[in-house]
Amino acid sequence: MGKRKIILIINGVLFLGLVIFTYGTILTLLNDDSISISDKNEIAYIDFSTEVVELQSDIFEWYPSVLYTSEDFEYDVIAIADDDALYGTYRVTLDLEEGETYMIAGQSADYAQNVWINGELLSQVGVVSDNVDDFVAEKTEYSITFVAGEEEVEIIIQSAYFNHVNGAVESLYLGDPDLVVDLTVTYYMHETYILGALASIGLFFIGMYAFYYKDVSLLFFGLACFAVSLKTALYGNSIMLISPSLNWYLGHRLEWISVFAYFFCLFMYLDAVFHWMINKIAMIIGLSILVGLSMFYMVTPSYIYSSYLSEMVVVLTLTILFLLANGVYTFIKYDGLKTKTQFLTLLSVILLSLAAGLERLLYPNIVINILAPTTLVVIFINAIIFTFSFTNTDKQLFIASQKEAEINSRNNMLENLNLLKNDYMNTIAHELKTPLAVITGYSQLTQLQINENKINEETIANLKTISNEAMRLSNLVSKLLTVTLDAHSSTEKTKQNLYQLIEEMSTILKPILVKKGNIIINDIEADINVRINYEMILQVYINLAVNANRHSKSSVITFSNDSVIDNRVLVRVVDTGTGISEEILPHIFEKGFSHDGSSGLGLAICRDIVEMHKGELQVEKTGPLGTSFAFTLPIYIDE
Incomplete structure (x- = not known):
């Protein structure tokens, strides 16, 4: 093995380690911090003022095929073993401090269950019954608040699972109400972070395919990301926010079908x-086996297909190994080590297959979600793959230009295409930041929207904003091409109300501004209508507001207008931040120039867009009391 290949492998391992460390750190910070116990006597050593306890199923006494209440336990009852039980009762008594208020929260009840505390029915999920005709399955989250009395607290859970062969009480979280709520919010943030990132990246790759349609690998990788995001939502609790009324049977089928669809897209990729x-x-x-497994889950009752989980996992595992073996054989046969993209792609598929296979092998005895985080790591590996692809394209363009040096026009065209392509990729990378920041911000705002663990309409609205911003990523690809590939081409300009545009921009940037205590004041006159390209001017305002927010804290960002002159209106964006130094001011509109670690593209993009609207972006004034940007826009005139 040559020195160059050894260096390549070492660098690849170091990069992969850095990516895993970075995402691992983020996910660790968002991970729940609770103490798991399986012996109720351990409760005595818990400080509930600072700690939350996870009550595992082992802590409960199990009474199969009976539905007991507190009255039944006043007499001596015994548990009769029944391996075929499809309903039963869980019971535990805990010695908690008298007079203290506690909360019990269940992350999810996948079947049907009633929760009784000290003889009082405080939670009903679905319909618990001792017969299949009256049984109703449901997936939801619940929380219960109670005050401990003199005697031990008795917790009874009646559970039924006629819809699934494997049924057990889910882990419960017990502690101070505020701590339990914080823990639940952290769980949602963790899940929403991964879900939003996967969906956004899936849109990005599908958007790339729209412009590089000959490269089908972009499409299948994007669809694989979507499949993982769907599986993540169904596997956890996000689906309860997105679609609270989702039928349990449909959701459970979709969860498994999304796994099969994921592998289908992965191996097509x-x-x-x-x-x-x-x-x-x-x-x-x-x-065909993957399609057959999907059909089996679609048409077969849940109790039947859940009875064959072990066999299904074996078939799925053998199918994956079979496809992987063919991939490795092809890789060796055609000496794939010489092709970096194929080597890294095969490595990616192997990592994802191992993660998904391990996840399915452990289910349902151990429920873990490692496929989504692994996919995020692999996405960065694929970023290297596509970088290699573009690098190879650069080399081919250079060779072609050398061979055809005598044709100057052809040579210049190739060089310009090369520059524009790099500019295009940089622009996309920059413009993806704002929607992704909005997605992250609104997921954090979930903590503010969930009060006492109750989901309200505003929470759903926040998730819809996340969805809208993810969709906007797809539109950004085509809009950015309009700006970067042909700054003077004709773009669609329509009648837009300037005041309403600023209001919409304020909504988008709300979570970003909240972090630094900044606010937006919209002083635009309500009747100002302009003839503009909506997406482009919206991006100008977003970029200017984000820049102002970056250099301001607990400040005001004001959007205003002057009188109309020659059918153009002068608009201003004024902040009360730290201002721009004299040394930096002459360079702020240069592409790639940055003094604060940013990409250096935001203001350059704003200038190009304003010039496309026959205006000029300029700094009116700047100093320690803030900065004022101004430019003109054409007034809409009825024809």
């Missing part, structure tokens, strides 16, 4: 990167 050289018969067999 691998085959596309290998230029369709993987054995066709092997691919047809493997993918």
